[in-house]
Amino acid sequence: MAIEESAHQLVNVVTLLVSAVIVVPLFKRLGLGSVLGYLAAGLAIGPFGLKLFTDSQSILHIAELGVVMFLFIIGLEMKPSHLWDLRKQIFGLGSFQVIIAGIILTLIGLCFDNVSWQTAFVCASGFVLTSTAIVMQVLAERDELGTERGQQMVSILLFEDLLIVPLLAIVSFIAPHQANSAELANQVSVWQEIGTAALALAVLVAAGLWLLNPLFNLLARSKIREIMTATALLVVLGSALLMETGGLSMALGAFVAGVLLSESHFRHQLEADIEPFRGLLLGLFFLGVGMSLNLAVVIENWALILFSVIALMLGKGACIYIVARIAKSSKADAIERAVMMAQGGEFAFVLLAAAAGQNVIDGTTQANMTAVIVLSMALTPLALIAHGRWISPYFTQKSQNEDEIEQQHPTILIGHGRFGQIINELLTACGYQTTVIDYDPQTVAGMNKYGDKTYYGNAERPELLLAAGIEEAKLLIVAIDNKEQALRIVEFAREINPNLHIIARAFDRLHTYALYQAGANEIIRETFDSALRAGTRALESLGVPVNKAKEIKEYYFQRNRKVVEILAEAYDPNIKIFQNMPAMEKAREENRKTIQEITEILNKP
Template sequence: MDHGAAHSFVAESAPLLGFALLFVLIFRRMGLGATLGYLVAGALVGPQLLGLVGGAESKMGIAEFGIALLLFLVGLELSPSRLWRMKRDIFGFGLLQVALCGIALSVVIGFGANFSLAAALALGLPLALSSTAQVLPMLQSAGRLRTPFGERAFSTLLFQDISIVPLITIIAILSRNPADAQGPPGWLLAIYTVAAITGLVLAGRYLLRPLFRLIGNWGERELFVFAGLFTVVGAAALMQSIGLSTALGAFIAGVMLADSPYRHEIEADIEPFRSILLGLFFLSVGMMLDLTAIAERPVFVLGMAAALIATKTVVITGLAMAFRMPWRQALGLGLLLSQGGEFGFVLFAQAQNALLIAPEAVSIFSAVVTLSMATTPFLMMFTKRFRADAVAVQGEREGPVSDGSNALIIGYGRFGQTVGQMLNAQGIAVTLIDTDIEMIDIAGQFGAKVYYGDGTRIDMLRQAGAGEAQLILFCLDGDKIEPELVEAVHESFPNASIFVRAYDRRALLKLKGGPAAGVVREVLESAIVMARKAMAAVGVDIEEIERTEDLYRRRDRERLRIQHEAGSLTAAREAIIGDPDLDWRPGRRDAPDPLEPKAATGSECG
């Protein structure tokens, strides 16, 4: 790179990263996701508006590698056995989605825009694909990727990525470009695909795993980074060399390493590159957005984007319901996958080279795809209440009923599951209540009966049998239980002992002195266990460990008493143990009295 090119790179990077940072922060704050922020930032700094950055096409070439990294990381989460379990959704639901959406959109384009049959297929089939780079991060950030809903969405996206191969073949068959006649026929391309996948599977088992084992023995983290990037680049390059999807190659490489002991290390090393390059991809899409084409035909672009979203939503929702998905979840899946995808840009370019569509059509339909991608966060946000709140009213989720249980557990997450299993071990009958539909579905897969309902409502607790219960345990995440609620529950059900999971010290102090039989800080005991293990690891005698724990617990109880009486979290700061400049360890002759005041350090919120 010469001096001029280096200067241009630095000069362009500052506004590009600056605008990206600003708009991603704004859109994250608004709850619209980072993708829309990247698209808007790219459009602003690109040649269409401010013109601060040029060469979007060259940046897109680099940024597309971010999609390959995304699929590689997703592959790391999927062992071959899990992938086989999802085969019905991948090759059943996914195949029907691409075929039905592609045909429907081709019909809409052919009749609505008066395109020829070949041109309509070259535009409609790519529009059947959704945005993997947008949808997967949305599922991951919402914690829904490993739920039944998330797995079906992912299965569909995976088949869409696989379908790049037959779609490219279809465009090659329809091609009017004489040069394309010299390329390999479709059947030969299919053989290349099977051979490439087989080669990647063998390489993963006999080359990649021994390689990472060797690097792990050396303990060189930098080599893990290089080896991880080499794995993605090598798999993507192999696929690209035979005209296939680079993302598909990266995904297969990830699957081959999914059950290796080095998966988490590889994932941690690759993740920063994925985040940066994926952001650059969406910036490039925003920069390439032809605003002039939109300005010249705004009604057509907006109408076609609306037709795209409506068509895919209707087809996917109906298909999901045919696969026995509840209609609200089916509608959510349809809206989530209603946008066009990043691979549409690639297929549009293929169609243009095949002389099936004009460059103007590529610009307009690229704008349609981008606009549809921008609507997805809004659609999911505006329909969230409609898709979720009426579940109990419609009776699609069974509400809690009085069945003679001795205990009611409200909140069946990580905390509630442990409490419930231990009570069951003593033969204590438990009724479980939660509002998280995905959690209810997952619990059902493990044989647990969790009822849908808001366990902070007195009428709901009464319906669940709180009047006869001996225990009511609030195991909800976060600081959600107020003293007024505990008072109301105690007055309504005086025979039940109430226990509350407190988020932190503040929540505990807020509930202290109330009618609850017990308030437990959610991380206190696990933190003490870790501290004990850490002291044992460095050779501290077991008696010293016991005395240290006893000292901490006595100090902590005394601090809580003083803080409660004073009504202030900052009271009794001198009772905190942990001044690094003072050796307070019990058992030393020169150690001060453990009950003498110490300098305050540490957190007041634990």
């Protein structure tokens, strides 16, 4: 019997993995994103699909740990000083958005027939809480967690996580009571919940300040890797459990623990230990959300649910847009934030369950709102795709002609970021004038304020390059980090001006080959020089004399550039690099020559 039960559990695990492995890459390949892939896979294998799983709530409860671990990793990247700098965004921007959206969504709820203000308020409050899992996943996939707009969204999510206890207290306060004694007891219970939450937070902070670092130092001396991994999991799950016991969200507890460990020298080790669990459990969470979509309820009340989803997402999105614009975000950023954060979140399920348990809302309302929130989460990836294809290009196209090139110079520099700024500073210091173009409005505004004239525009547009004087220019420097865009710029420039000298920034060796074929004269791999310097220091550290290490460095620099030119002729973008046998054999031959030459340098007296 036990063997059969164990086998059944193994089948469940394999089913979850198979559904994710098949569906998620497919959706990703189709450009629909991994989140929608997980949701679709969950719906397919859940109780309202193939019925391979019947208890989606238990899976959701376990998989919520993925969100918890995600917040822990975010906390590791956010030092207390940085968190303090974000206090205005967390409590100012976050509270402003929540209050405005709460009021508007409550008014929308009152527009429905036979809906009390208590029901409207609870449903609105649940929908105001954005899905931390979805927003964080999208920001992570776009590598925007560290950007200014990413930090603003993270700040709002943190404030919403803090709201769960006050909202639960309000639900208890507005719940119908049978007697004054019961009401008094309920008020006492509310204050107990607030006190318990404050105490749990204080205990966690104290443990983080005075216990965790000494504990990791002690365990590190054992040099047992699995013990460190187990301790990392203990810290995450323990902090989550402590916060849940105190009535706060588990994700908030993990985030606080991460912040407290952000200045520890074990930070990178903790991140490496937690990351694999985070990815798996976060995927499982989205699978659980897909399973929890009750198609029977949706079909039975499809008109009400569909109208509610549209009304609440549009209402919340409008509020987010208004708050973002008041906070001086651009129209494009405000619209993108509104689309990304317009859904309801996972913490709404907790609030709705508490409200139903205290008779603030009935079971039908809870079921309908649960379906509304799950559908809003499922629609968010589709809304983001639509935004990226039709809305975002409109604003991009609209802003493309903002800057007119006032003065043409023989040297054109495309890209004024961390790479291009060094080039421009060197050229201007030597007295050369440059025409600098960048596509980041914040960079353009900042550099112009600093005194470095920079034009805003998309250098991929032929008319912009022509306006910059590409036909008569002597030198073009392509310093952007977008590989495909850099190739197209080089190709167009070479076609228009055959005598133009082109220096291009390359991401890696394959990009270098493509740039050579596109017509660039010189290609600078963005990490080659720093890697060569690091390799030279490594040789010196291993006992190679400084003069020989320097000679090897100079030889390798020239030799590698020559090899890249040779291999570029054999490069075919339509053949995968390790399947291009002529190129592979040529690379081996050149590598043997390189090793032989370096050996001769080492053996010279």
